[in-house]
Amino acid sequence: MEILTAFAIGLTFAAGIFQILQRNVIRSAIGLMLLTNAISLYLLSTGAWVGEKAAYVGTAAGHPVDPLPQALILTAIVISLGTTSFALAMLFIVSKRYNTCDADGLKGLSR
């Protein structure tokens, strides 16, 4: 299970990095989201393999999992919700203003 998770997270990272390097700004935004999720999964995996029951929930016997990484991801997810919606809104305005979705076309500043 650990190996499988590691590969899955690695694959998400690879897909995210591939997409963020694309010239299309929408694809780069998708890459941003994939990377955010990959990092969330990576953070989750730091506490996933200790303990077998949910912390602070129910009365089942056993060693509870570490709740801190989950709390961290919760914060990270809330922040990424804001950043993703902001990124999409900004890319919408940028692509309308420059009439292109190609990142290479956005070079008004460095002429």
Next chain:
Amino acid sequence: MILSAHIVILPILIPAAAGVAGLLCRGLPRLRPWIALGGMAGSLAAAIVLFFRVQASDSALVFQAGGWAAPFGITFVADMLSAFFVVMSQAVLSAGVVYAMGSRDACVKYPAFYPLFLFLATGLTGAFLTGDVFNLFVFIELLAISSTVLTAISDDRFGTEAAYKYFYMSQLAAFFMLLAVGALYVSCGTLNMAHLARIIPELPKETMLPMAVAFLTAAFMIKSATFPFHFWQPDFHAAAPTPVSAMLSSVVVKLGVYGFIRMTTLVFLPHAQTIQILLTILGIAGIAYGGAAAIATHNVKRMLAYSTLAQVGFILVGIGWGTALSLTAALVFAFNHSIVKSAMLMLAGFLASRAPVKSADFSVVTGVGRVLPGAGLLFFMGSLGLAGIPPTNGFMSKMMVFDAGVRSGHVYGLALIGASSVLTLVYTMRAFMRIFWETSQGKEEVKPQGDCLAAPAILVVMVLGLGIMAGPLVDAAQEAAVRLSDTGAYITAVMGGEK
């Protein structure tokens, strides 16, 4: 006792509360700037009180949020270093609000402008005062989002493009930060900086710690626009609104500087030497490259952005040498550079606002200054401050870096630094002559009204004041640098218990 602990979070809470108040006063556009000014002034006062409280205490003031003890709760720590940076940032941010109040840009009339500015202040102050690595990430994210929005609403038509570039870079820094958080948590099981500092020297070799060090270094390098990560900064500063770019190029880059000082003097002591060598090399590269690139630019704001790259290089070299004297020099340099650079960027924005076309391009602003003797005087004084010529504070900071270098025997770097600081004189004086002496080619008149000069005037007076009476600042920096070497006191203050 309770009061002395709560003063630690006041510089964070006051701007945040003022920002919320500004958002609630949507229907009162005349009141909004005054709320912002009041918030920043209150925050500055709280920061100064905090600084003297910390100085009077033996090590650091600690606020444990919710009363949870150190490694479990969220900790805010104000030691001399944090308090020094907080006073610096609040002083410059207050001047930024004053500039925005006198600005004729359309973007400062935007309802969310002042609240966003205050949230930027909250994020910056929080990042300086937090004692927890994950909390640092949260505050840096708040800072990054508010500064991106502030750039995107710029009057300049390339504002959104600049915001797009800055946003991607700051997201990258945030990702690096989170990767470092994960690696730290796996290898140490804690994210509290004092607890990390206690655990890390005793860790076995086979952990993910080197990865955490690498990612955190990369994140702070992007934040401070260190040499190979600087490429977003000039583009960004040319398009951001003047009050915002003046903040981002002066105090926000100091966040990375602060991070490096914390990493090398507290958290990653076993890895400090590697980081310091890296910082020295990249700092010197930045000084040379920034100086040369500033000469080659065609825009005053771009020139100042490249100049920031060079000046941050000086600070990084000071951190890289790692002695108490060179850390003092780095702190004094950081304080002085924040004031000079924000004053210069405000003056560049002032000139752009008076130019026939609103732009800081040399082709537009050449000759604009001939009818503006007041701005000319301020620009000249600021240029002297950037180049490091007495009686300005720039002279003090450069002299201290040289002194630290000579005493620790780094003569090879000093030669290069000396050569590069001549470049500073070349580009600032060339800009001064083009703007204030040459006649403009075009026939268009200089606009009769523009931004208010009050904020840059205050900052330039501080430039001169800190040049003539540098004693208190140098003493404060020295005490901060000396206290940094006593990590035990810091850890005990946060964690409690024996040394």
